[in-house]
Every structure is written in C-alpha cells, then in structure tokens.
Amino acid sequence: MNSRPRPAPAPAPMPDAAGDEQASAQGPGAAAVPVPPAGMVEVHGVSKFFGDVVAVSDVTFAVRAGVTALLGPNGAGKSTLFRMMCGLTPPSRGTVRVLGADARRNRDVRGRIGLSPQQDALFDRLDALEFVTIAAATQGVADPEAAGRHALGIVELDPDDHRPVSGYSKGMRQRTKLAAALVHDPEVLILDEPLNGLDPVQRRRMIELLEDLGAQGRCVLVSSHVLEEVARLGSRILVIAQGRLVASGDYRELRELMDDRPHRISIEADRPRDLAAALVSSGTVVGVRIEGDVVVADTLQADRLGREVAPLAKDLGARLRQVIPLDEDLESVFRYLVERR
Amino acid sequence: MSTGPDTPATTEQRRRVGAVRATALCYRVLIRQIVSAGRLAALGALGAVMVIVGWVVGNSTNGGAPANAGALFDGASYADGFGLIVIVPIVSLVFAAASLGDVRDDGTLVYLWLRPMGRAPLVVAAAAAAVTVSLPLCVIPTTLGGWFATDFVAESGGVALGALAAAALGTVAYSCLFVLLGLLFRKAVLWGIAYVLLWEGLAVGLGDFAERLSLRGYARSLLSQIADVDLGFTTYGLVTSIIVLASVSVVSLALAAVRLSRLNVD
Numbered sequence: 001m002n003s004r005p006r007p008a009p010a011p012a013p014m015p016d017a018a019g020d021e022q023a024s025a026q027g028p029g030a031a032a033v034p035v036p037p038a039g040m041v042e043v044h045g046v047s048k049f050f051g052d053v054v055a056v057s058d059v060t061f062a063v064r065a066g067v068t069a070l071l072g073p074n075g076a077g078k079s080t081l082f083r084m085m086c087g088l089t090p091p092s093r094g095t096v097r098v099l100g101a102d103a104r105r106n107r108d109v110r111g112r113i114g115l116s117p118q119q120d121a122l123f124d125r126l127d128a129l130e131f132v133t134i135a136a137a138t139q140g141v142a143d144p145e146a147a148g149r150h151a152l153g154i155v156e157l158d159p160d161d162h163r164p165v166s167g168y169s170k171g172m173r174q175r176t177k178l179a180a181a182l183v184h185d186p187e188v189l190i191l192d193e194p195l196n197g198l199d200p201v202q203r204r205r206m207i208e209l210l211e212d213l214g215a216q217g218r219c220v221l222v223s224s225h226v227l228e229e230v231a232r233l234g235s236r237i238l239v240i241a242q243g244r245l246v247a248s249g250d251y252r253e254l255r256e257l258m259d260d261r262p263h264r265i266s267i268e269a270d271r272p273r274d275l276a277a278a279l280v281s282s283g284t285v286v287g288v289r290i291e292g293d294v295v296v297a298d299t300l301q302a303d304r305l306g307r308e309v310a311p312l313a314k315d316l317g318a319r320l321r322q323v324i325p326l327d328e329d330l331e332s333v334f335r336y337l338v339e340r341r
Numbered sequence: 342m343s344t345g346p347d348t349p350a351t352t353e354q355r356r357r358v359g360a361v362r363a364t365a366l367c368y369r370v371l372i373r374q375i376v377s378a379g380r381l382a383a384l385g386a387l388g389a390v391m392v393i394v395g396w397v398v399g400n401s402t403n404g405g406a407p408a409n410a411g412a413l414f415d416g417a418s419y420a421d422g423f424g425l426i427v428i429v430p431i432v433s434l435v436f437a438a439a440s441l442g443d444v445r446d447d448g449t450l451v452y453l454w455l456r457p458m459g460r461a462p463l464v465v466a467a468a469a470a471a472v473t474v475s476l477p478l479c480v481i482p483t484t485l486g487g488w489f490a491t492d493f494v495a496e497s498g499g500v501a502l503g504a505l506a507a508a509a510l511g512t513v514a515y516s517c518l519f520v521l522l523g524l525l526f527r528k529a530v531l532w533g534i535a536y537v538l539l540w541e542g543l544a545v546g547l548g549d550f551a552e553r554l555s556l557r558g559y560a561r562s563l564l565s566q567i568a569d570v571d572l573g574f575t576t577y578g579l580v581t582s583i584i585v586l587a588s589v590s591v592v593s594l595a596l597a598a599v600r601l602s603r604l605n606v607d
Binding site (some may be wrong): 083086087088089090103107108110111113115117119121122123125126134135137138139140180 | 357358362363366367369370373374447448449451452453454455456457458459605606607
C-alpha cells in the first residue's frame, strides 16, 4: 500500500501529451476538444474491427519528433495501431498518415519507416548480417552491407557472427530486428515492445539509443505494457486500453492520475465483521465486503488505511494476518482509466 | 548503443528499389526459406519412386517383343498418370504455397512487404523461387519415368520430350497458381491438395467443359502432341496449350500481386 492518500479527483483535463504532441484522449486526462492532428504520425478518428471485435475505437492523436510511448495492457490495440501506421492493415474507419501519406498506398513513405514488429520471427536461415543487409538492400540503401554492419554495430551485435539467427537468444533477435529497422536511417521508427527479452544492461542501452534517435529529430514510437519501462523511455505517453486512447501526457501526470484511483485492499483477520464495521466507522473506507476471514475494503485513502488498520484490529482484539492491495497491477490501472471514461 | 555520427544509410542515399533488383532480392530470401531437407527428401523420394516404377513398368509390360505404339502409349500414360497428376501438382503446391504462405503465416512477410517496392516483384520472386526448386523435382522423374516406361522403344524420345515439356510448363503454371493460393488461404497446402484431388483428378472426368478448366488437360495435351500419342482424352493444340498454361501463370501472378497489396499483414 504505497499510494498517497488523496480524495478521488474529478476527471481533470490533461495537458497535451507533453509539448509538441497533440492528442485527443477520451479518458480522464482528455482534452475537451479534439485537437486537429499535425505531426509526423497522424491518427485521426481511427477504428479497426475484426469481425465483431473492436480492436481500436475512434482514436485520434498526432506525434512529432522525439520518443513517444504507447502504453497499454496486452491486447489493448497497440500493435494494431502500429500495423495501421505502417499500412500493414487498413483502418476500418478514420485515417492514418505517416509523413503526410498512407503507407499502404505510398511506397516512398514505406521507405521512410523503420518497423520492429512484435513477433519474434526472422528469416531464420540467414545470419544477422545477411538479414540486416537484405533489409538495407530492399530499402534501397546504396551500400547495403556497410549499412548492415553499421546498424549491427549500433545494437552491439557482431556482424561477423555467422550463426543463423535461429540460434540467437530472444534479446539478440530483438536487437537484430532493431538493426533491420534502423538500417536505412528512417525518419519514423515504430518499435513494438522492443525491450522484451532484453537483460537490464541491454534495456538501459536500448533506452539510451532510442532517446538518442529521438533527439536527432526522428519520430520514435515505442509500445510497452510495462509502466515503469515507459517511465524510463521518455516523457510522452499515450495510454491505450480496450482499443481506446484513455489518457495522454507525461509520465508524472499519468502516475499521479493513476495514484488517485480508488484502491481495493484485502485484509485477512480474526473477527472480520467487527473489523469491517470499525473501518467504516473510521471513514477510511468507502465500501467493504466480507469473504470468510477476509475483509475486502475499497478506499480512497490507501495510505491512511494502511496506518490505521493495525491499531483498529488491536483495539478489537483481532489478530491481523495479512493486508494485501488487490489492484496494484497495471491491468487494474488501465481498467480504472477505462471505467472512468 | 550509440547511433554514432556517421550513418551509411543517409536519406540522400536512399532510393526506390527497381523491379528487377527487388525481384532478385526477394528471390534470394524466399528460396532459402522454402527449401528444407525434409521437403527435398520427401518429394525427391516421390520422384525416385516414379522413376523406379517407370522402369519396372517398361520392363514388365514391354518385355520380349514390345509393340511400339503400345509401349509409347504406356510411357505417355505413365508420365501423365503419375507425373502430371501427382508429382507436378503436389511438388509445385508444396513449394509455391510455402513461398509466400509460410512467410505470411510466420510473420516474416512484413520484412519484404514494408519496403519501397512494388508488389509484383515479390510475387514474381516467390513464383521463381518455387519453380527453381520444383522444376528438377518434377521434370526429372516425369521425363525419366515416362521414358523408362516405354522400355526405350523407337521414338520413345518423343515421349521423353513431351513429358519434359509438359512437366516443365505444368510446373510453372501450377507454381504461379499456388503462389496465389498461398495468399488466399491460411492452410493453402490442404486447399491445394483438395483442388488437385477433387478438381484436377476427378472433376475433369465429368466432361469436356470441366476438362477445359483443368491445367492437367493442357499439360497432357502438350505431352500427347509432342509424343504423338493419343491418350484418349480431349487434346488441345500445342500452341493453345502453351498459351493457356502461360496465361494461367501470368493471370495468377497478377491476381497474387493485387491480393498482396490488399493483404492484412501480421
């Protein structure tokens, strides 16, 4: 229970997703009026349906140069958004523009995008240099092998390692994908969960690299389902949940917003009914439910509850066995953001 | 990890990839992806069986004093019945459906799709890769099997030549068709087998119209015309057969290119 006590905030308008990014989020931090998008990547009123399944629902935002993170739980629609940006699948509604054009129709724009997809698959019979060299050649780079060696050097892979990439670890495959995405010096980099499979040192270096690329004026879009990972990636965040853009802004603002949500705490103790009544009387909880020996309490003041529950139990002569927050995971944060819409 | 000051691939150096270069690059990747020891062994063994059985057929039915016409008929029938019905479509199916179907299924198609290239070079490369691998696996057993089944009687060279031409053009046409199939269906090999067995194998026996819509009918006509053997089915002219097989190839690739441009790529 590490949340700061704070009354539940009314949905406050969140600033544009930090500085040069404009977003129309329908969530708690949403700007009241959608801002017309203008940026290197523009997503306007985009929805994507797969049969009856709504993968992305009416999302609007624009992203300019620098690093921007798409944060959301698995299945939130991040990869589908990325696929639409790259033209790999068309939106069911709305428009997606990268550098002012539809990548599905405009082949020149395809050459200005670097994509590291989420899936692990590579051309497994090739070694890393062959894979990245082919990527360079198919992107029209003048000296593909030199570009391939350079890109592998950037991600700290040995270009003279002639093992097929099928023998690579997940982290090495991840870096090979990144090298292939970087090899033609794209203006827009779209990286789907690029930190998956990397060890902490590689993760730190990758983050430095992405920041470096963003600082050079490239538009770097990175997806992740890990909040703390995103915190280190950069300040601009778009939160996607259940196919919707539910919040946008910088990390600090989002963190505060998330900390303000109601918390659900499981308290295991003797005499749960007496303890529940005492908690309600003390005003630290807004609702309680008793499940056997467990009191499930909803509170807006998690820290206060944490401080007061032990003295209350002691006063009642009840033995306190366990106090566990039930909704500290990111999924519950996203759920909260969605439910608040 | 640092991008460093000197990036070889600068924006100025980038250019569109021409069709020929794009085809060559995609071919280089795809041919390595579709060839596997298991596929080569299984389909090579199938071809070996055809050659061996052809040799047995030639020795058993034409042993002693073979009737020349009968031996030629046996050889051509065998090249048709095993080579053109089984070997050519099945081998072509396995490699052609895999050429884009496999990369689509495993998610690597994106590495060829999201490029400043047209779609036609990719499908042409896929067909070329499939034909490169399938051609020897189809032509050699069909030609040798048919030839051996004639027991090398006079003019048996015509059967061998007819089998070679029919197998070669049949392989190209089937490969192009199955590249398209690989983009239309997820489990293209199963659909392809169903097509080969139900349409090419059975439905063509339903009548002249059905046979006109079968690739096998035109490949068999090539064999029949070149070998100068009446196989007892509707026979189309040599030029007609070549034009139809070539047209099927071109139209299939054109449709595959359109399909690829509209595909949802994973």
